[in-house]
Amino acid sequence: QITRAEVGKMEIVGNYTDFLEVYLPKRPLLQYVWDYLRLNYSATLRSPLFPVILTVSSYFIFCVLYLVFNIMGRRWPLIHKYKIQQNRNPTASMMLRCIGITAYNHLVFIFPAAVAQWYWRPPIPLPEEAPTMIEAIVGIIGSLLLFDFQYFIWHMLHHKNRWLYKTFHAIHHDYMALFSLATQCLGGWKLVTVGFWTTVDPIILKCHLLTTWTFMVFHVYVSVEDHCGYDFPWSTSRLVPFGMYGGPAKHDVHHQKPMSNFAPHFAHWDKIFGTHAEYNYSKGYLEPGSINE
Known part of the structure; x- marks a missing residue:
């Protein structure tokens, strides 16, 4: 036997599912872009x-x-x-x-x-x-x-x-x-x-x-x-x-x-x-000795 609390939870889940179906896209976002390119510039x-x-x-x-x-x-x-x-x-x-x-x-x-x-x-x-x-x-x-x-x-x-x-x-x-x-x-x-x-x-x-x-x-x-x-x-x-x-x-x-x-x-x-080197902005060039020639 289903309790009143369980019925309430089922209603919440059902409403949430309906919300997702209505407000979230049913296809990947890039699908719209891809369909346009594929159908018009194949x-x-x-x-x-x-x-x-x-x-x-x-x-x-x-x-x-x-x-x-x-x-x-x-x-x-x-x-x-x-x-x-x-x-x-x-x-x-x-x-x-x-x-x-x-x-x-x-x-x-x-x-x-x-x-x-x-x-x-x-x-x-x-x-x-x-x-x-x-x-x-x-x-x-x-x-x-x-x-x-x-x-x-x-x-x-x-x-x-x-x-x-x-x-x-x-x-x-x-x-x-x-x-x-x-x-x-x-x-x-x-x-x-x-x-x-x-x-x-x-x-x-x-x-x-x-x-x-x-x-x-x-x-x-x-x-x-x-x-x-x-x-x-x-x-x-x-x-x-x-x-x-x-x-x-x-x-x-x-x-x-x-x-x-x-x-x-x-x-x-x-x-x-060991070949990494940083740029010295204050001098406008590499620090002497920071990397071998």
Whole structure:
């Protein structure tokens, strides 16, 4: 026999269930976004050229904002005060050189590979279900961590091996004071390997396509941010707690002291291997003796 108290509890549970069904979405939040993209842009999304177009266009869009800051310089004191090396601004010739190298690498290496892939690989199927928000966040962070480990090893090897450094990596260190277009001012071999890991890592982690493309765009953004030459209060490194993330200031140290701060994003691998170094804001350079040359 059911008591009056038990009846009251059942009514409360029933009302709570009705509330959840009425006021909470019955589908994952990203499902609405994914359905819109999948139903309206299916042919574009299935093309092997889409990831290339997505990352290249994102790269130049992210670069433009920081280049405006560089061009305006001291005329925008509220912005300029966040510049890491305030007495050094890129010249027009430096910017044009980086644009030329970036365009050459994409035309000679990236786009031919994408077109070849388009020729032999059929369009990829689009799943009907979108990832949950948690799945997307975990996939993006996991891909960033995996890339961070791969690039740390690759980067450190190219600095420790003189032939690798001179042949493939030295061009990226032509600039001690960084600006956004220097992000992809590098040898074609490096761009191909970075692009390979960026593409393969979400596949290894079995990420949804929407997660994969979001990771690619976010990865481009944080790469540009690392090279932008500014350390804003809203920089990713300041938003991530406990100094876990590197950021623009620490990558600026790498270009002043090339045997430090090899990891592209996070700080744990450099701390483990003893190559971590902090930027000294009061002096505008690295503390003497804080890392070996």
